[in-house]
Structure formats: structure tokens, C-alpha cells
Amino acid sequence: MEKFILAIDQSTSGTKALVIHQDGKIVAKSAAEHQQIYPAPGWVEHDPDEIYENVKRTAQEALKLAGISAVQLAALTITNQRETAVMWDRTTGKPIHHAIVWQCQRTADECAALQEAGFAPLVRSATGLMLDPYFSASKWHWMLRNAEEARTLLAQGKLLAGTMDSWLVWKLTGGNVHATDYTNASRTSLFNIYSLQWDAAMCDLFGVPLEVLPVVKSSDDLFGCTADIDLWPEAVPISGVIGDSQAALFGQQCWEPGMAKATYGTGTSVLMNVGGKPALSEQGLVSAIAWGRDGQIEYALEAVIRVSGDSIKWVRDNLGLFRSFAEMGELLAQAPRNEGVYLVPAFVGLGAPYWDPYARAAITGMHRSTGKPHIIRAALESIAYQVRDAVELMQAETGIRLKVLRADGGASDNAVLMQFQADLLDIHVAKSDIAELSAMGSVYLGGLGVGFWRSVEEIPTRHLSYHAYEPSMDMHERETHYTGWKRAVAAVLRSDAKAEATSRGVNHNEGVGT
Template identity: 45%
Template structure:
């Protein structure tokens, strides 16, 4: 079949929606279907998802995208999967039935377990082996919590009755019946050695995780398994898999060491390609696997902001200052500044470079003249300030200045935010022509394996600029604003110790 009649299907399972997108050879979107699903908040700081609802919405999105494109399964050359990372679930090996809701990456329920492990002196060995910090964000302490809180669960795990997986593993299991993951998702569990590329016996012992429950780890681009024929009318090879942020880095064609992207979604996630050598961060960044293709593993430095675009959802849904996210742009532009107001949106603690699970959200600088426009603008600016902190840390660790920032994600559609990000960085911010960059990255990883794209160069040709934002802020103004922002951070972090 001619390549012009074939497509790659990307399954993009995110924190709030399950999406399916069909791409053609030029990287253009042929069809897209998106299905939202419930966010479950059992108590403050806890976040869960229903695994069956995730599967149902993801499968329905795939079916509808195929129908929308008016193609058959015969025309799908391969499937690529990308997913919200770290989110943790256990299911029964025989029945496929989940034993508990998926515990989401945002969930902070295992903070006390992290403190206990830090007190026992495990921080350095975990950092050395995984490139990560000991934080509730990652999978291992979520698993510990499940084993401690649900009677009999650990015994069942030790007997080999249960499967552990991140969301990619769950989708792969439902699609193929196989218990698999890829190196990027494995590298986010606190259980995987990013140098040996194996589940680490010492780490499994530290966290009390039976090895019987972990999935087989495969490359990000390569044959994983075929789908069950009854799902789409024929078996389709799944040949690409990567966590959402690594997939976005790949989708941006950030193939050269020193190239960097920031995804502005629920959170913000900046990744910098460091090549085939993992760089140990001196600035509280994470060292992670970017992808593995064939026998070659590429590494990245990563900084994670927990509350990015979610601060605008909060402004809309809880404070009711705006009716929709798009309104935030015009409201922010209606004032020249925040009037000295700074929002520190630490609703679930703070990620890199602070890694403080106890700090909570804070607003400083309010006066009688502060209005909703000032608050909305300050909320948007907080996304840019947090991202600037990540880029500063990356430049320090990498040892070279970053030339430009490639941007994507829902909040990247906000032109005020992108211009302010450029201003506060003092660097160009570039938006790609195809904004579905995470799904595109998964498609590229899948397509490379089946020869749909011949090489990385073949993919680079597809990457095109939609818009470039250039900094226009006075450097002295930038420095003053950054000093005020860091003072606001200090205020927020000091409050929880009182």
C-alpha cells in the first residue's frame, strides 16, 4: 500500500483526557478524537483515576478517530502510545481487573513514606541509580502505600497474582494482553536503574516491591506487541511508546544535545537533550531517559512544575474570575502589570528546582487596588516564572547557554503567556506548526520502526515554525521581577513551617 494511503495512530492518554490522533507522513493531523474522564479527589492532596474509564475513553477515542478519517485498520501502519507518567495501578494478572483506582502523579498521599525513607538515609542511593528525587510524585511510594493500606495485597503480589504498571502498561495490557512498558516510563518509577537499564534489585528491596509484579521493559521505538484482532478488526503492530514529556521532546525533533522544550499543560515540563551521557544535576533537576532506539539510549535533564495551566483552571473553576481559559489572555493584557501581585501556585507542593512537598499556594502583594485582572495576570505570569527557574537550573547543569525554547501544550495557545515567557527568559520561544506534539512524538517513534519514516532526518524535515516570540523586556525590569518572584517563593515556603 502506498505511504500516502497509510497513517500512524497515536494514543495520547493524558491527565484529564484520552486522545487518539491519526497522522500522515508529513506529520499533519488527519483525525482527532478526545474523551474527558473523571478526576477523583478522595481527600485533600489525593488524586485518583478509574482505570476502566481510562481504557474505555482511550479505546472509544481510537475507534472514533478511525471512523472520522474514513479509513480502515488496514491503513494503519502502526500504533504509538504516549501517556501521563508515574500514575500507578495494580491489576489482577488472570482477570485484568484493577485492585484499586490508579493513583495519579499529582497525588501526595505517600509524602510521609518519603520522609521515612529520607530519614533512613536512602536519598543518595536512589538519586544515583534513578536520576530522580525521593518524592510522592513517582510510582514506588504510591505502590508502598497500596501494599501498606490494603490487607493481603502484598501477599498476592509476592505470589505473582498481580501486575504493576504505569498507564502505558495498562493500555498495552488491554490492547495486547502483554505486560510491558518502555524505558522512559520505567525510568519514572524510582525502581529502574537508568544506567544498567534494568529493574534494580536494591531499589525493589528498599521500597518492598516484589519483582514478580514489574513489566518487561522494551525500547521506545521497536516492536512491542500486536493488538488483539477483535479490537480494530485486524492486528496492528504497536511499535512506539514513551512517557508524554519524552514523546513531546521527540515530537519537537529535539535530537541534538542542548535542544530543549517546555510543555505547558496541567503542569509544565521542561526537558533538555543531553545526548548519550546522563548528567547528574546539581540543581535539583531530574536525570531521565529521553528515549531508546535500537541499542542507543538518549538521556535528558528534566524540570517539573506541578501546577502550570492548572492555575488557570483554578482561577476559572474555584475563584470564578473568568468563564473560560481563553478569557485569561485578554484580561491579562487589560493591565500593564500585576500591580505588585505574585501568585505562587503551590497547591500540591512544588517541583523542581525546589522539591518541597509541604509548601502551599500563596498570594502576596495585594492592595486595595488589586482586581481580578491583576490576579489573572499574576497567575499566568507564575507559569512563566516557574519555567524560568527550570531553564536557569538546566543551563547551570548543562554548562552551556540555551539558545531558544520550543513550546507546546494547551497553555501555549495563550499569546500573552508565550510573550511573557520570552521576556522573562530573555530568549526566543518557538511554537511548532503542529501543536499536537506529544502525540506526534509517539507517532514518530512508532513510524520509525516500521519504516514509515526512514530516519531522524526524515522527521526533522517535518518540523516547522508556526510562531516565534522574541524578548522585548528591559533586562533591569526582568531582574527586578525575578527578585520579587523569588521573594514570593521564600514567603510561601516559610509559611508552612510556622
């Protein structure tokens, strides 16, 4: 009997279920979006129950489309939106509040107060992370203070906390397993990336009790078996649990130090494998665990971009400037240059290298002849500018000059964006022809964990292919574009964020090479 792996790809915008054959091919896929909840400016939430129902529905539909039953599954793997925080009642299985999404800025003041009190170096030295509302710990603390049931359940020993992978594992196993993996744990601000344990000092600092947190495992460990009879009666092993950006790094086969990729999603993660020892950044990069596999830990440096593809969605849905991506392409053709118009998509603050949660979005450089095509182009180009910010910082921190950037994620399908990215970076951009790199990364790890493949050498690669984009823009034009971008960013930063960014070598007034 043929065996398959079912991958659950739970992202910021929706959930996909993919059935993968042992030869590495995707044989069936189902997808469902979930509601984006905005209760206040800068606040973003999801409904965990809605997400779990979508997981079950898409999983069942994917099996049906593939013409197989759960008994033919060697494993179920999970890759997930990172940092999104959930808390729930272990007895009823009900969330005590909507999930607080990684983009949410409601805890910006709390993080700023900790920063002003001098705790940022302590947090960085233990966790490798910035002191920022992007990460999970302050979100859990907010729930403990504001969710009506939180304190009662905590006192009764009934409260659990986790990132989205933990929530799904707990639900899929019928409440029998409360676990996460190293990659997701390393994004919480509570996990020590050196000792590989929850850090008691960080838990005290953020006010999150150790006892509510999950057990931490390697990505290729066995996390338990499915036990939700509403899903299917068979017990399917769960393995290959990993945060989506790290999953894409593994799926891109960036298995050697110095290899880097950018995942162009709702936000964008630029991630570089740095090997078996963590590399701490002093200039705005995040140190994280790339994955745990076969008893070994690999580390990564990451530049976090809060909003990239979501800016295109904003231009389409909020401004109504286009209805389809075909129409977007036609409008872009009408404005082959941005004519000095820039969109800084700081809808929920700015990440690396600025790390200003209070920055807000702006469109700059408009003139009387500015039209829809210019604003659409400005939104698209803002993604590439932010990636250049990230790559330049990464190169400065590591001393490694990237020769190629591997690209994946939904926005990487846009050829205009990918060509502009290659031009702006002046390097080769290799765009994967497989859109589902995060899912494939979790599949590779889960497959190794359950013996679907016995080694990385057995992982099939013949189906992997790339579209190459080569730089063709001259230096003067490239740097003129980038200088305009940095001036636009400077206009939305607070004065203290400007000063901090300048101290890290981010010059807002001059272009590189000009």
C-alpha cells in the first residue's frame, strides 16, 4: 500500500492541507481562509476555533481529492504562522480569548517600558530577540491581565499557553499532548537558545508562568498521534512541526551555513543559516533556531519585515485600486517607473532594521499626475526595498556577501517584483517554482522523523526547479531608487527610532554608493 504525508500549512491568512507522495510531488491540496479581526488600530486577532475547523475541513478534503484514506498516511506535519499567541482551558478545550497575531501592536507600550528600564540586553542575551511586541511573551501577558477567565484557570491549574502549532497539536491529539518545537519556542521571548529550555528569568520578566508552557521538542520528533474522531478514526503520527519561515529555509534546502532565503508572504522573513552556534546581532537582526533535527540544533539569523505582501492586499481591498492580479499587471505596465512615489507600509510598525512599533504607514512623493498605477507600483516596490534593507544588514553582520537569494512565498510569483528585487540587490534571485516551500520543509522533516525517508540524501529533489532573475539596472538608477526609499522611511520614524537606526549604521539621507 502506497504511503503519503499530509502537511498542514497554517499561515496568517489561511490554512492549506497538502498530500505529498514519497517521490516529493504534491498530489492534492485544499485551502481555506480565516477571518482577520481588527478590534482597534494596530490590533490583529484570529479565532483559534475557526482555524482548527479549517484544519479539519481542508485535511479531509485533501485526502478525498487524493483518493486516499488516513490509514495511508505515514505522518501529519505542521508548519505555522509564528509568534501568534493562544491561551486555552485544558478541560474544555476552549480559547480564553482570540489568538493575538504576530502583527499585533497592543503590547508596544509594555515592551517600550521594559526597554526603557534597561531589560533589552538581558532579553537578547538569553533569547536572541529584540524587545518587541512582535514576539509572543507580551501577548500572553496581556491575556493574563485582560481575559476574564485567565487568573481563575491559572489558579486551578487549567490554563495552557502556546503558539499556533501547540494549539493544533493539542487539538489534533484530543488534548493529550501539549508540545511545541524549538523553532516556535525560540520566537516567544521566553526560550533560552543556549540552554534550550524555557528561561525562568524571562518568564518572570514577562509575567508568564512556566507551568502553562508546552514541552519543547525537535522538529523531527514524534509529537503524538491524531485522536480527534471528528477528523478520522485512525491514529496518524504527528511529526515535522516547525515555524513557517524556518520550514521554508529547510524546504529551500539551505542546509549549509551562509545559505539564505526570503519568504514573501503577508510579511517577509529573510533568513540565513549560520550553522551549529548562534550568531548574535547588535544591529537589529534576530537570532533564532533554524531547526532541531536528529538530535542537533542549527541556528539562523533573521530579518523580520512586518508587512510586505499585505501591502498589495491593502491597495486592492482597502483602496480598491485593482480587482485582479491580471488587472494589477496591466496597471503596472502603465507606470514603468515610480516617478518618486513611495509607500512605506508601516501599518503595524516597522521591523528590521528600524524596529519602530509606533511608525505608521505613509505614501510620499505624490504629485498632481500621480495615479493608481504609481501607488500600486509603490506598494509592490516597498517589498523589495525592505528586503534590501534586510540583506544589507545581514551582509554587514555576517561578513558574507550573498551571491544568490532564494525566493518563495505568494508574492514571489510576481515577475515584476522579482526582477526589481534582483535589480535593487544587484544579485541573482532564484525564485522557486514550488510555491509550497514551508509545507515541503515540514514534510521533509516529518518524513525523516518517521522513516519515510532515511536520510536527507533520500529526499527527492528532481521536482525542484527555479526561475532565475538577473540584475540589469545600472548603479545610478538603483541607488537613486534606494535613496528615495530611505528618505520616505525617515519621514515615518519617531526621532528616537531614527537615532537608534542611525547608530546601527542605517543612513536615511544618503544612498549606498552615491
